Amino acid sequence: RAYLDWNATAPLHEAARAAVLAALDAGNPSSVHAEGREARALVERARAEVAAAVGATPRQIVFTSGATEANALALTPAIETADDAAPRDGLVVSAIEHPSVLRGHRFGALPVETAAVDRAGVVEVAAVEGALARLAEKGCRRPLVSVMLANNETGVIQPVAGIAERVHAAGGLVHVDAVQALGRIPLDVRALDADLVTLSSHKAGGPKGAGALVLGPRISHLAAPLIAGGGQERGVRAGTEAVPAIAGFGAAAAAAVASLPAAAARMSGLRTRLAEGLHRIAPFAVELGAEAPRLPNTLAVALAGLAAETAVIAFDLNGVAISAGSACSSGKVAASPVVAAMGFPELAGSTLRFSVGPATTEAEIDRAIGVWQTVVGALANRQGKAA
């Protein structure tokens, strides 16, 4: 089979597998005895590895069950900064955020504005400024802004550092969902100057069940934990740490970053081979986001008239795993809100996402191109009959 759905989840990295297995029998990291201290050492080692992978210090890392939880934890009005304990009074989200941001935020009845995305898949600084101005008209003075670093469907990289500069100038704070960036492009939370950054283990070769929220230097406290209890993770996320998942996350993050420049070049070469192969067969197919800076591993291709839902099944039956729309979140294939937001509503149900990883082979790419030939041939056949 060919697995070209790394943005949904990446296969478990060998180093992560070893770390998970070594930690399966760990004690409770909060126990004072030797078994507890050993477990604590595993968690703290992972914390240091995740921190180093993103240019943070270990103290900044809060482990969660995954990115969905980290996003929900971050997107609360109850964020205290060193010089301002008053709650955030409004939220800006980009139009292409993951559902765990769009539906998972905890702003309740407070004003929420959306920053639009352009046809290249980019959330421009000006779009965020417009959304901030609309919030200001509603009297909001302490906004929180959530813009992802790289989109999960198109791979388009957002101008987060520029956005952060504007938001801070306007008295706001910035949350960045960097889930798809880890291990694919260099990720430095200091350079981004973000206040809250979300990471996920399983998108970067770690096991499912772990993620992290990175608290930037401005943040002194999150006053609204999702899970209260024993005071673990700086009192922000209670519950005995998932030691095996966290240990695997740390190992995966370290491995991903260590192999980054070579892995990125490899993924980019494979993506080019795939894009060229698909275009040869269907010259009218549109490569979404191709004009913008993109992750090296992601290719979103839209073809007018294609039923993405059926195509994904055809690929699967022919041994190729890909996805369409928001398949990774719902288990069923829906029209892509991201593609619609980019100004192509007519292509929202006709877009396929191919995503590769460092272990993807040329044979997998060629297999996908072969299936595409069949899928496009069948479509042409149907359209010919309909004409």
Ligand code: PLP
């Ligand atoms: N954010 C983005 C951009 C994603 O692609 C995903 C995964 O689909 C998530 C958040 C949710 O991640 P997790 O599966 O760790 O909850």
